Amino acid sequence: MRAVLAQISPKLKKTTLQEFSKFLENVEKDVDLVIFPELALNGYLLKDAVFEDAYSMSELEEFAKLSSTKDLVFGAVLKVGHKFHNSAFYCSNGKIDFVHHKSALPNYGLFQEARFFFKGDSVEPFESRFGKTFIVICEELYDANIVAQISNEKPDMVIVISNSPTRGFGDDGLLIQKQWNSLLRATALLSGANVLFTNRVGFEDGLGFWGGSCAITPKAQISKSAKLFDEEYLGIEIDTKLSQTQKYLLREY
Numbered sequence: 129m130r131a132v133l134a135q136i137s138p139k140l141k142k143t144t145l146q147e148f149s150k151f152l153e154n155v156e157k158d159v160d161l162v163i164f165p166e167l168a169l170n171g172y173l174l175k176d177a178v179f180e181d182a183y184s185m186s187e188l189e190e191f192a193k194l195s196s197t198k199d200l201v202f203g204a205v206l207k208v209g210h211k212f213h214n215s216a217f218y219c220s221n222g223k224i225d226f227v228h229h230k231s232a233l234p235n236y237g238l239f240q241e242a243r244f245f246f247k248g249d250s251v252e253p254f255e256s257r258f259g260k261t262f263i264v265i266c267e268e269l270y271d272a273n274i275v276a277q278i279s280n281e282k283p284d285m286v287i288v289i290s291n292s293p294t295r296g297f298g299d300d301g302l303l304i305q306k307q308w309n310s311l312l313r314a315t316a317l318l319s320g321a322n323v324l325f326t327n328r329v330g331f332e333d334g335l336g337f338w339g340g341s342c343a344i345t346p347k348a349q350i351s352k353s354a355k356l357f358d359e360e361y362l363g364i365e366i367d368t369k370l371s372q373t374q375k376y377l378l379r380e381y
Contacts, residue, residue: 129258131161133341133362135354137330140171142181145190148202152194154361161199161258165328166230166266166289167214169204173332178244182207188217188224195219199256201263201326203289211246216263216289218256226254230265232274238293238335241267251277258368259284262321266290269311279318284368286315290327294338294357302356305340309350317348322366329357 132155148169155162166172169191170181182205194200199220206215206227214233218226229248233241251274253260260283268274269288278286296303308325316323323344328337342353343364354362 129161129366129368130156130159131163131324131343131364131366132156132159133324133326133343133354133360133364134162134164134168135326135329135339135341135358135360135362136164136168137337137359138165138168138171138328140173140177140332142183143169145194148191149194155198156363157197159198159363162201163287163289163324163326164200164202165326166203166216166291167205168202168289168328171332172291172328172337173335174205175240175244178205178212181205182212185224192217192219192224193222196222201287201289203265205245212244213248214241214245214265215248216265216287218254218261218263218287220257225256226261226263228252228263228265230268232265232267232271234267253281253283256285262286264288266292269315275311275315275318278315278321281319283319283321285366286319286321286323288312288315288323288325290325291337292327294336302338302340305338305356308340309342312342312344313348313350316344316346320346322346322368324364324366329359 206213214230216228231248233247235242326341329339343351352364354360
């Protein structure tokens with residue numbers, strides 16, 4: 129399986145279908161899966177613009193048509209009735225196969241998501257063509273109950289999309305990157321899954337995003353990672369055929 133982690137810099141506006149299709153021009157034709165960040169179609173610091181820039185499901189079904197030759201994952205604001213969700217979409221064969229609404233909405237410090245979004249009910253697995261799959265949106269991976277659920281389900285793949293701001297500069301690197309790598313590696317080791325993390329870059333109103341997208345093996349090793357602060361389309365090769373026995377034998381004590 130060939131995947132691309134599309135570490136882009138989303139604009140703080142509603143992305144058009146034409147604009148999104150241009151992102152895919154940077155991806156080779158024989159790729160199986162392309163993963164974009166959280167809120168890739170909207171940007172992060174939307175505030176009241178959430179109500180103007182949300183997508184309907186019918187609009188996003190047009191975006192899903194771009195998945196006719198490769199599966200796509202992207203984040204966007206979805207309006208469902210009177211509710212607005214920070215959502216992730218898994219698209220395959222030109223259709224939306226799965227929708228996940230973010231269930232852990234940070235509302236502290238610079239984060240104000242709970243003011244503008246309704247939270248989802250749960251994090252649930254689904255069957256993609258690469259096996260049992262979870263999609264996790266940013267803050268959800270900080271929830272020990274969610275990590276435990278993923279571990280118990282023993283999925284084949286965990287997709288994590290994020291808008292993680294830059295914090296904790298130090299002589300030995302970014303503290304936030306170290307924290308994320310610890311969470312991602314623990315999730316991979318406990319679940320026996322391939323973990324694919326796509327984080328955005330760029331700036332919004334002085335807030336910077338660090339990138340560092342990466343792939344983690346079931347052995348909890350970072351197999352490949354993107355650079356910090358710059359856009360990158362990181363190509364990776366993933367073995368999705370490992371049995372549970374093989375995953376167990378990969379573990380070291």
